[in-house]
Amino acid sequence: MSLWRERDERYxxxxxxxxxxxxxxxxxxxSIDKLLRGTGIFWEDYLSGELRIKPDQCLQLLLNIRRLLPxxxxxxxxxxxxxxxxxGTALNTVWFSCDLAxxxxxFTCHQASLTPLLFARKSVDTEYLYLHWQNNIACGEHFSFLLEMMMTxxxxxxxxxxxVGAQWEYLIPGDIDAPEQYQVNFGAKVHxxxxxxxxxxxRQFLSTPCQYANNTSSTIARNQYQKQQQGTATLGFVAYIDECIRNAEAQQLSLETLAEQLSMSPATLKRKLKKHNTSFQHRYDTVRKxxxxxxxxxxxxSIDEIAQRLHFHDSRNLRRAFKRWTGALPSAIKTRTSLEPL
Amino acid sequence: MIKLHKWKLLLIAVATNFTILLTLALGEIKVWGEIDWFDIVGEGGVSLLAALWLVFTLNSRPAGNVTNLLCLGLGFIFVGTFQDLLDEVIALPEGSFLRGGLESTLMPIGLLVLTFGLYHWHKEQLCFVEQRRRREQDIREYRWQDQLTDLGDARFLNQQLDQLLRQCRAARQPLALILLDLDQFNATNRAFGHKEGDRLLRELSELLILNLRRCDLLCRYAGDRFAIVLPNTPELLANELAGQLTRAVSSFAYKTNSGETIYHSASVGVAADNPDANKTVTEIATARLLAAKDRKKMESAA
Incomplete structure (x- = not known):
């Protein structure tokens, strides 16, 4: 059984x-011909309802629609x-949920089918529930497009x-290209x-009840989904590597130690990372950022504490690395307690 | 579009074919050494460009008299230049009409017909400009046009707003902006499908245009939000106009494809330009629109 999925697997x-x-x-x-050009998807196969495609094909489809509808x-x-x-069952589990939480x-449990190209990582603190969106499988230039799509x-x-309307707040990595679209679709809380x-x-909104709440149906859908998915991996390769790095925060990680953990040779790991348009250093930096x-x-x-946790020699080294990753100093991030709205 | 003009294209093709046959019948093919390649490139290029103009024109025009004139003019020019090109590879006897004579006749006639056609195109265009005035004011920029509604998009709005703001401030006239947003548009999309939602937005844009003055500019801001720029309009009048728009929207009985009627209400945010404020007119209008939406939600909850 594989632990992850790669970009050339039909799933x-x-x-x-x-x-x-x-x-x-x-x-x-x-025209369907224009849309499917270069994807290797045939209309008859699509209509059969049994077609499974590779992430590569899905990305080509995305590229086509972005060209046709710019x-x-x-x-x-x-x-x-x-x-x-x-x-089907994957969304039914969400549909029949009793409340927002x-x-x-x-959604996050069944995301393998619900969001195949981006990975949604949930985390909760005292005030908020966060959904972090990450690259699941080599989505490259399409990341911000997919981010807009999945957030919507x-x-x-x-x-x-x-x-009830949106109580979500949105944290966007870079600049916003079309602020009007964000205002209309996401409201005022976009940063x-x-x-x-x-x-x-x-978190206080998490107990908002859902209108189709049905415990039995939700449980049945969950069981059905588990049966269908038996033995298949949920994460894409890139997200899987990220999770490995994230979970290993306490120990210093290298390409070699990670390869050993995944029981493959460093050369194989390197090749697989390259296949997904990334490298160990890139993943390592992204997760640490x-x-x-x-x-x-x-x-x-504090910066010192973080430097220690991430095995930086001292806080100065961390500051320098952070500046390289983001273009800003950690203090700039920290002092921005209140987020500036759009 | 080009399918509408297949007879015209066929006619031109037949005329071209005829000149080839006629030239071949009268002249003899030159040997390699006699051919002046420089002339071939020059004349061939002119002929090719004339063909391209013909294709672009036909592909962008519906059938009609103006199109016929344009096509005839360009057709003459094409056949004339093409015959001139043939002249380079086929030696014609001295003094034959085909040697230069045909081109000298076809080109001026072609240019005259084309000019006549362009004059009528210009008159036709003036009618459209009047119709589209409330969509584009004085500038047309197809790249800034929203594909769904044919209105200007947010970039067009920003660019026009900048310009109108400058003009109005210089003339010490007030300027107002209305942002109008449908209530429950997503619910309509869910209930009737996104295709109905798209058509609703198209029809809504027509409805809004009908309720505007000649000087106003309607743009699609994003999604179901429209922006209306009102030059030389104080806030009080803008509020009045916004009221007219919301009333028009709420009595608009949209018919779905299956014949059902859907009614909608709209929320508006109105703002007048204030050069001293530290917020732009769009920011103020957006804040007021969101406040209006919140008020409606509170009322429906209560």
Whole structure:
């Protein structure tokens, strides 16, 4: 049994996630031939309802729709169309959840089908529940597009299930290209230049009941899903490596030690990382950056403490590394206690 | 579009073919050494460009008299230049009409017909400009046009707003902005499908245009939010106009494809330009729009 999924494995069910892309294209009268060009997907196979495609094919499909519909609102339109879609049991577990906390739980548990290209990592502190969005499998240049799409999808799904509008706040890593789209789709609580990609919701909203709450149906869907997915991995290769690095925070990690942990040769690990357009150092830096931001802003740890935890020689080294990762000093991140709205 | 003009294209193709046959019948093919390649490139290029203009024009025009004129003019030019090109590879006897004579006749006629066609195109365009005035004011920039509604998008809005703000401030006139947002648009999308939602937005943009003055500019801000720039308008009048728009939206009985009627209400945020404020007119209007939405939510909850 494999622990992760790679970009050339056929595991994305075509009538689930990719269907949103196809549905948007057809509603805008784009010819199917143009949309499927270069993807290796055949319309008849798609209609059969049994087609599974590789992440590579899904990324090509994404590239095609972005070329055919280059407007700024494409990602948001896709997000609104994604759920409930035709996800079957995976989405049913979310649909029949009793409250928002339960719904988010079920979403992250069954995300392998619900969000095949981005990985949603949930974390909770005293004030907020966070959903961090991370690269699941070599999405490269499409990351910010997928981020807009998935954030819209979650926002839209949650507000539909609970019947009340968005209480989410959005933390966007870089600059915002089309602020109008963010205002209309996400409201006023959007914060740019945060160096992380996450959305968060104050914990008091987590007990908001969902309108289709049905405990029995939710349990049945969960059991069905487990039976269907038996023995298959949930994480993409990139997200799996990130999780390994994140869990190993206490020990100093290198390509060799990680390879040993995954019981493969360093050369194989290196080759697999390259296949996913990344490298060990890139993954290692990305995860450590996220950890530092997390500890600084949410756990209020001091720089010295963080340097020690991450095995930096001293805090000066950490500051320098952090500047290299984000372009800003840790103090700049920490002093920004109140987030500037858009 | 080009499918509408297959007869015209066929006619031009036949005329071209005819000149080839005629030239071949009268002249003899030159040997390699006699051919002046420089002339071939020059004349061939002109002929190719004329063909390209023809394709672009036909591909962007519906059938009609103006199109026929443009096509005829460009057709003459194409056949004339093409015959000139043939002249380079086929030696024609001295004094034959085909040797230069045909081109000298076709080119001026072609240019005259084309000019006549362009004049009528210009008149036709003036009618459209009047119709599209409340969508684009004085500038047309297709890259800044929203594909769904044909309105200007947010970039177009920002650019126009900048310009109108400058003009109004210089003339000491007030300027106001209305942001209008549908209530429960997502619910409509869910209940009736996104295709209905798209069509609703298109029809809504027509409805809004009908309720605007000639000087106003309607843009699609994003999603279901529209922006209306009102030059030379004080806030009081802008509020009045915003009231007219919301009333128009709430009595708009949208019909779905299956014939059902859906009613919507809209929320608005109105702001007048204040050069001394540290917030832009868009920021103020957005804040007021969100406040109006919140108020509505509170009322419906109570």
């Amino acid at each position: 994305i069910i075509a009538h689930e996630f990719p269907a949103a892309i196809i549905e948007l294209a057809t509603s805008r009268d784009i 407007e700024k609102d494409t990602a948001f339109l896709l997000g609104h169309r994604l759920y409930p879609g035709n996800f 339960d719904a988010i739980d079920n 999808a979650i926002t839209s799904l949650c507000s539909h299930l609970t019947g 740019a230049k945060q160096h992380i990609a996450a959305m968060r919701i104050p 996220e950890l530092v931001i997390d500890w600084l802003t949410r756990q209020q740890l």
